[in-house]
Structures are given as C-alpha cells and as structure tokens.
Amino acid sequence: xxxxxxxxxxxxxxxxxxxxxxxxxxxxxxxxxxxxxxxxxxxxxxxxxxxxxxxxxxxxxxxxxxxxxxxxxxxxxxxxxxxxxxxxxxxxxxxxxxxxxxxxxxxxxxxxxxxxxxxxxxxxxxxxxxxxxxxxxxxxxxxxxxxxxxxxxxxxxxxxxxxxxxxxxxxxxxxxxxxxxxxxxxxxxxxxxxxxxxxxxxxxxxxxxxxxxxxxxxxxxxxxxxxxxxxxxxxxxxxxxxxxxxxxxxxxxxxxxxxxxxxxxxxxxxxxxxxxxxxxxxxxxxxxxxxxxxxxxxxxxxxxxxxxxxxxxxxxxxxxxxxxxxxxxxxxxxxxxxxxxxxxxxxxxxxxxxxxxxxxxxxxxxxxxxxxxxxxxxxxxxxxxxxxxxxxxxx
Amino acid sequence: xxxxxxxxxxxxxxxxxxxxxxxxxxxxxxxxxxxxxxxxxxxxxxxxxxxxxxxxxxxxxxxxxxxxxxxxxxxxxxxxxxxxxxxxxxxxxxxxxxxxxxxxxxxxxxxxxxxxxxxxxxxxxxxxxxxxxxxxxxxxxxxxxxxxxxxxxxxxxxxxxxxxxxxxxxxxxxxxxxxxxxxxxxxxxxxxxxxxxxxxxxxxxxxxxxxxxxxxxxxxxxxxxxxxxxxxxxxxxxxxxxxxxxxxxxxxxxxxxxxxxxxxxxxxxxxxxxxxxxxxxxxxxxxxxxxxxxxxxxxxxxxxxxxxx
Numbered sequence: 001x002x003x004x005x006x007x008x009x010x011x012x013x014x015x016x017x018x019x020x021x022x023x024x025x026x027x028x029x030x031x032x033x034x035x036x037x038x039x040x041x042x043x044x045x046x047x048x049x050x051x052x053x054x055x056x057x058x059x060x061x062x063x064x065x066x067x068x069x070x071x072x073x074x075x076x077x078x079x080x081x082x083x084x085x086x087x088x089x090x091x092x093x094x095x096x097x098x099x100x101x102x103x104x105x106x107x108x109x110x111x112x113x114x115x116x117x118x119x120x121x122x123x124x125x126x127x128x129x130x131x132x133x134x135x136x137x138x139x140x141x142x143x144x145x146x147x148x149x150x151x152x153x154x155x156x157x158x159x160x161x162x163x164x165x166x167x168x169x170x171x172x173x174x175x176x177x178x179x180x181x182x183x184x185x186x187x188x189x190x191x192x193x194x195x196x197x198x199x200x201x202x203x204x205x206x207x208x209x210x211x212x213x214x215x216x217x218x219x220x221x222x223x224x225x226x227x228x229x230x231x232x233x234x235x236x237x238x239x240x241x242x243x244x245x246x247x248x249x250x251x252x253x254x255x256x257x258x259x260x261x262x263x264x265x266x267x268x269x270x271x272x273x274x275x276x277x278x279x280x281x282x283x284x285x286x287x288x289x290x291x292x293x294x295x296x297x298x299x300x301x302x303x304x305x306x307x308x309x310x311x312x313x314x315x316x317x318x319x320x321x322x323x324x325x326x327x328x329x330x331x332x333x334x335x336x337x338x339x340x341x342x343x344x345x346x347x348x349x350x351x352x353x354x355x356x357x358x359x360x361x362x363x364x365x366x367x368x369x370x371x372x373x374x375x376x377x378x379x380x381x382x383x384x385x386x387x388x389x390x391x392x393x394x395x
Numbered sequence: 396x397x398x399x400x401x402x403x404x405x406x407x408x409x410x411x412x413x414x415x416x417x418x419x420x421x422x423x424x425x426x427x428x429x430x431x432x433x434x435x436x437x438x439x440x441x442x443x444x445x446x447x448x449x450x451x452x453x454x455x456x457x458x459x460x461x462x463x464x465x466x467x468x469x470x471x472x473x474x475x476x477x478x479x480x481x482x483x484x485x486x487x488x489x490x491x492x493x494x495x496x497x498x499x500x501x502x503x504x505x506x507x508x509x510x511x512x513x514x515x516x517x518x519x520x521x522x523x524x525x526x527x528x529x530x531x532x533x534x535x536x537x538x539x540x541x542x543x544x545x546x547x548x549x550x551x552x553x554x555x556x557x558x559x560x561x562x563x564x565x566x567x568x569x570x571x572x573x574x575x576x577x578x579x580x581x582x583x584x585x586x587x588x589x590x591x592x593x594x595x596x597x598x599x600x601x602x603x604x605x606x607x608x609x610x611x612x613x614x615x616x617x618x619x620x621x622x623x624x625x626x627x628x629x630x631x632x633x634x635x636x637x638x639x640x641x642x643x644x645x646x647x648x649x650x651x652x653x654x655x656x657x658x659x660x661x662x663x664x665x666x667x668x669x670x671x672x673x674x675x676x677x678x679x680x681x682x683x684x685x686x687x688x689x690x691x692x693x694x695x696x697x698x699x700x701x702x703x704x
Contacts, residue, residue, distance in 0.1 A: 014590075026594030030500055036492025040564050041512055050531050051523075197420035205417060218424045224615065224685040225678070226622020228649050229431055232674045235656065236434030258427045265424070291410045319520025322624035322649070326656050348522040355526045355629060363530060370523050377518060 051374075055367030057128045061156035061169065062119035064089055064145060068098070070108040075099045082117075088138050089145075093170035094118035116152070121168040121361040127153060131360050159368065163334045164350060168361035171354070173369055178336035179249060179329070179344035180318060186253020186340060187260055187317050192310055194257075195264030199306075202265075203272040204294050223262035230259050231326025239327060247328040247343040255323050260313040267309020271302040304391030311384040315377050321348040347373050435678055438671035445665045451672055457635040459655070459666045466669050468676070470635035474552070474645030478627060479620040481556025481641055482563055486616055489560075490567030491609065497568070498575040499597055510572070517565035525629030528558035533630055540642055547642035548632070555630040556641065559623055563616040570615065574608025574692075575601060577701045607698070611691035618684035622677060624649040648673045 016022075066086045068074075074081035078095040094117050102108050119127075123142055126132040134142070145151045162172030198215075206212040234255035238244045244251050275298050283293035324330070330349045337344040345353070347369065354366040443451070446466050454467020493513065497506050533554035540547035547553070578601050586596040602609070632644030633654060655670035662668075695701075 016590075022592050022595065026592035029594035029598065030496075033492040033496035033500065036489040037496045037509065039489055040493055040516065040561075040568075041509075043561055044512065044516060047519075047527060050527065054530075194420045194423050197417050198424060201417035201421045205414060206421075215421050215424055218428050220689060221682065221685055222424060222428060224618060224681065224688075225431065226618075226624070226649070226681055228622065228624045228652060229435065229674055229678055232438075232652070232671060233427070233431045233434050236438055236671075237430055240662070241434075261424060261427070289406070289410060291413055315518065319518075319522070321520065321522040322628075322653070325624075325628075325653055330657070348520050351526065352522050352625065352629065355522075355529065366526055370526065373520065374523070377520070378515075381518060 051367050051370050054364060055369075055371045057130075058159065058361075058364040058368035059156050060128075060153040061158060062124040062127050063116045063152050063154050064119045064123065064142075065114055065150040065152075066090060066117050067112050068115045068117070069112040070098070070102055071110055075102060085137075085141060088135070089120055089123050089141060091118040091120050091167065091169050093165065093167040116154075118158070118169055119151070121359060123151075124169060125360055127151065130364075159365065163336055164332060164345070164353070165334060166332075168357070168359045168365070171362070171365060173347065173350060173365075173372060175333050175336040176345050176347045176350035176369075179333065180346040182249035182337060182340050182344060183252040183256065183324075183329075183346050184314060184318060186250055187256040188310070188314060190254060190257035191260040191264055191313065191317075195261050195310070195313075196268050196306055198261075198265050199268030199272060200294060200299070203269050204290070204298065219262050219265055222258075223266070226322075227259060227320055228322040228326065230255050231323030233258070234323060234327045245341045245343070247331050247345075248341045249337060249344045249346075250340040251327050252324050252329050252344075252346065253340070255327060256317040256320060259320065259323065260317045263313035263316060264306075264310050267312070268302070268306045271305025271309065272298060274305065275301045301393065304387055308384045308388045311380055311387070315380040315384075318380070319348055319373065319377060321346075321352055324349050325352070431678065435671050435674045438668055439675040441663070442665060442668035442672045445668065451669075455637060459669065464665065466665065466672075468648075468673065470637040471646055471648055471651055471673070472676075473637055473639075474631075474635070475621060475647040475649075477639065477641065477645055478552050478556045478559065478631060478647055479617065481553060482559035482620045483613070483617060485557055485560025486563035486567055486620075487613055490564045490612075490616070491571055493564065493568040494571035494575060495597060495602075498572050499593075499601070510569075513565045513568055516561065517569070519562075521562065521623060521625040522629070524558050524562050525625040525627075528554050528626055528630035532558055536642075545642060548644045550630060550632040550644045551642050552631060552645040553641040555627050558630065559620055559626050562623070562626065563620055566616045566619055567612045570612035570692075571605070571609050574605045574612070574695060577608070577695075577699055578604045579699060604699075605695070607691045607695040611688045611695070614684050614688035614691065618681045618688070621684075622649065622681050624653065628653050648677050652677075 064086070066082050066089075068081050070081065075098060078098045079087060081095065081098050082090060122132045122134050123138075126134050126139065126142060127146075142151060158170065159172045160177075161174055162170060163175030165171040198219075202212065202215065206215075234251055238251045238254055239246050244254075279297050279301065280293050283297050284290075288296075324346055328343075329345050330353055331343055331345065332353075333343060333345045351366050351369045351373065354362040354369065357363075451466055451468050453469060454465060455469045456465045456467045457470055458465050497509055501509060529550075533549050533551060536551055536554050536557075537547045537549060582600050582604060583596055586600045587593070591599070627647045627650050631650060632646050633650065634644055634646060635651075636643055636645050638645065652670045652673050655667055655673075658666065
C-alpha cells in the first residue's frame, strides 16, 4: 500500500507519492455511495411522478349532455331512448340504468329531457388526449358537442361508488374497498390478540428453555417465508381441509393474520422489553401477582408501542396480494360483500385484475387505485409514527 | 425475579387459565410453520406419486395441459435464477452504497431524513411494483433495446429483474446500515490514525468487519427475490424458456405456482398439484437462505457483542 520513498524532494520518510491518487480514489468512493443513494431517491420520485401522471386523469370522467326520451318503448329497449348518433358516445352501462331512473322519478315518463349521461370510455380517452378508438363521425360529433358545452369532465364519483365492471367507464373500487375492510378486520381480530399474547408470554413468563427457543426460531423464520406459501397453506388447510368458502374475506383474513403475526409479536416484544424492571419490582414489592403486574402496569405502559407495531403490520397486510390470489380472491366481484363468507376481492387484487385488462381506461384506473392505496398506506404509517411520538415514554 | 402467588383460590385458578391461554397463543406460530410445511409436503407427495421426482428436478421439458404432459422444472429454475440475479445486480451495489453513505458520510440529521425515504420503497405493495414494471419499465426497455439494435420482448426478464432489484434495495440497505454502524469506532480511528484515507478505511477496515452482517443482508434479499410473486406475475412471461438472454421472456417458480392454481383444472390433476411441488422447492431454498442469514448475523453479533440488531 504505502511505499516509502526516501528519494523524494522533501526527504520525508513518510512521503507517499501515491497519496494524491489515494485521495482521489477515496473521493471517488464517496461519490459512488452518494450516487447509489441518489439513484434510489430518484427512482422513488420518478415512480411517484409516473403513477400520479397516469392516475390523476381517472379522477375525472367525461359526461355528455344528450336528450333522453322516457316512454314504455324506451324502457324496454333502452337503446331507443337516445338518438342513434349518440349510441357510440354514451356508455352502455348508463343506458341500462334508464328503467331505474324512471322508477326513482316517475314524473320523467313520457318526456324527453336533456340529461348528463356517462360517456363511453373511448370518448373519455379522446377528451383526455389519450389513445382512442373513435370513428371520425363520432369524433366530429364530440367536437361539435364540446363547442356547445354539451361535453364535460366531472369528478369521477363512480370510481368510489361502483364495484368492478366489464365496462371500463363503469368500473369502480367500491367492492374492493369493502372487501379489504372485511378482510383486514378478520386479520386483526386474530393476529392482534394472538400476537400480543405470544409476546407477553415470551417476554414476561417464558423460561429460557427449548420450547421458548423453538418458538423464537419459528417466528424469525415465519417473517421471512415468501408470502405466496401462506397462500398455499390457506388453500390446503382453510379451504380444502376445513371447507371454508373460497374467495371469502374469512379465508383471506385468516391467511393474512398468520403473515402479520410475526410483525406484531416482534414489535410487541420490543415494547414490553422497553418497560423498565423497576415498575415490575415495585408491583411485586406491593404484593401483586405476576399476572396483575403485567395486566395493570406493564401492558398499559407498553401499549402505544404495541399499537404502533400492529398498525404497521396492518399496512403490510393491506398491500399483500400473492396469497390472496392463491385462495381465489381475484374473482370478478361487481357487488360489495355483506358477510365475511361471501366471495370478495381486495384493493391490491382488484388493481392486479385491472392491470391485466386490454382497455386503456383500466390502466388509468389502476394507477388511480394505486394512488388511493398508497395514500391509505402512507396515512396508516404516519399514524403509527404519530402515536409513537405522542405516547413514547423516555425512561 | 420473585413474585407472589395469590392466596385466593379463585384468583389462582384464573391466573392459571390466563397462563395456559398465553402458552396456547405462542404455539400458534409453531403450528403455522408446520401447517405450511405439511400442507405443501402432502400435496407435493401426491404430485410425485403421479410424476417422477427426478424428472421434476432435472428435466428440461415443461408441457402441462397436453397429452403426455411433462414437468421438468429446469427451465423454470433457470428463469427464477436469472431474474433473481438481475435483481441482485441492481440491489447489492445500490443498497450497499446507500448504506455506506448513510452510516459513514451523512450527518445524523441528513440520515434521519434519508432513512424514512428508503423505507417508503419497502412499504410500496408489490402489486404496485408489478404494475410499474409491466406498464412503464418494460416498454422503456423495448425502446432502449431497439435503439441499440437489439430485440427485447414486452415481458423481458430484465424489466421484472430491475424493478425487483429496486424493491430489494431497502432490505439490503437497512440491515447493512445497522451493521456498519455497529462496527466499533475504535477501528475507524485506528485506521485513520495510521494515515489511511476515509475511503480506504471503509473499504479495508469497516466493510470487512461488517462482512458477516452484509452477507446476511444479501442472503435475506436473495430469499426475498426468489419468493417475490406479484412483480413477476405481472411483468415476466409464462413461457418456460431455457435461455440466458435477459431481453427474452422467462418464467419463475412463483409465476408457475399462481398459473397452476388460478386455472380451472381439477385439484387432483398433476397440472394443479405441481404448484405444491414448486412451493416445496421454494420453501426449502428460502428456508436454507434464511437460516444461513440468521447464522451470519449471529456471528456478527457475537463478535461485536451487540444485541440491538
């Protein structure tokens, strides 16, 4: 490394002719590490920009103002309710709703009214300047209607109120959101008590014996097992062995609970360990039993930490897709489930289904769905950090 | 620590029940591991009763759903290996570089801001990465390849590999950062005192000291990459392709598991049961990697007497 050079000008025994290049190499190394960090951050920025720019248009949906005729004939054959030239411009799904509109407002019967109708997905894409498949005739019609203010982009409420649909402009995230909520309730109902109880046992009661060590090694391993294998477990045990209904939030929730368990156990143990022993000793000194000390003193003090870990576990479970695909939660579910044993889908699984659809509008909706999902996840994590900061006790 | 037993009989019984409940809860984690192992094992055995175990491991023809279907998983293993290798080629230098910068160069304040940013990468659901790989990265790679006169498919191994690598970055950087910071400062001071530059100190002293921990982080990342499902399901191909060209489409173990179980085959057909044979392979490989990773990190902890990792 360092070659001593006695013939140097300074006649300095420590003079190192390679010093300059060594310093340069040191600087190069620093630059390399900084570059790799910048790359990670640049990727994140590019990624968020890409998703937001793809997803934002989906929060607006094109509507067209067309005269709609309500009478006996048009209720039977809704395609007759609007002028033929509008047929390719108005959404098929919207036309199907015409009988329902009359039911809600019987005074419409026998009249022809100008209505804001949901536009077809191709019209929507054309207006947003994306790739579209529209005939020149229809394009001219839209341009003409636009000039008269008969075309508008409105906030897309359908995206939040509707379930999945094979008609892209009619598809929404609602059934998946309800499915996610049901699934996560089941997950937490099982994972939270079992996880906390395990942590209490391991931290407060267990002796350091073979049994305890086996549990600890197991928890470490469970945390690193690929998530798809939990799906295989759910399929083989919950569905094939116990006969629970396929695609249901119950099976999905149980499967996710097993995955979330290690996260809750590890964070709860850390929270329990942070409670100083003096608290326990004071309790014993006053003649309390071990369970009384744990229940009334240690657990309340550790609770904020336990809650933080559980919220982080919840956020992870929320984004999980692979095991749920295996147990069939990617079926086409247009309606939100009303019980935990009905077939359902969850948000990430819905995004997966949409991402595989050929219509351009589904891409937009997938990106918008990702924005919704990421917003929820970031809020959950922010809540976890806030709770930790607020209730953190420095001993 | 000594504690009292209550003299009240009903309290004693109640406390016994609570303790039993706690122990029962603790056994669930063991039950889960065995549940996974046995559920996969039994179905995999059912598969190997129908098809040869040896051909599964060494055969090169994968043709499910045909008359005389064959299940030679070598093309699938190579696909998995290729994509994982691409992912590691991205994740190891960038993850390690980021970790070194955060632990050695950045001030505490800067580090406090940087670490959460990298953790955001870890919190992004994999289905989102998959969408990004399929919709944005894959077409980009096709365009770039065409610019250089190469031909890439729209579900190239490179697209899913690169995005998977980015997903692994925080796994490697987070653990490596902790490990590098646990290397005692006296080592750095001794090296700097002997006239080493900072770069030389890090490369010749700090990193070798932290090596078991870094290897542990890399193994963990490797195991994550092999078991990753959504990115490859969405962005990689379905075609078993025995090739080493990253611009071609390849398939992986996880893709094949999903494909076998989403189809409408009868559950007892080899087309479905093969998912469990693949699952068993995945389980064994990731388990070995995880155990090795745990062993390495334990070695590091014992050497420097740290318990916080």
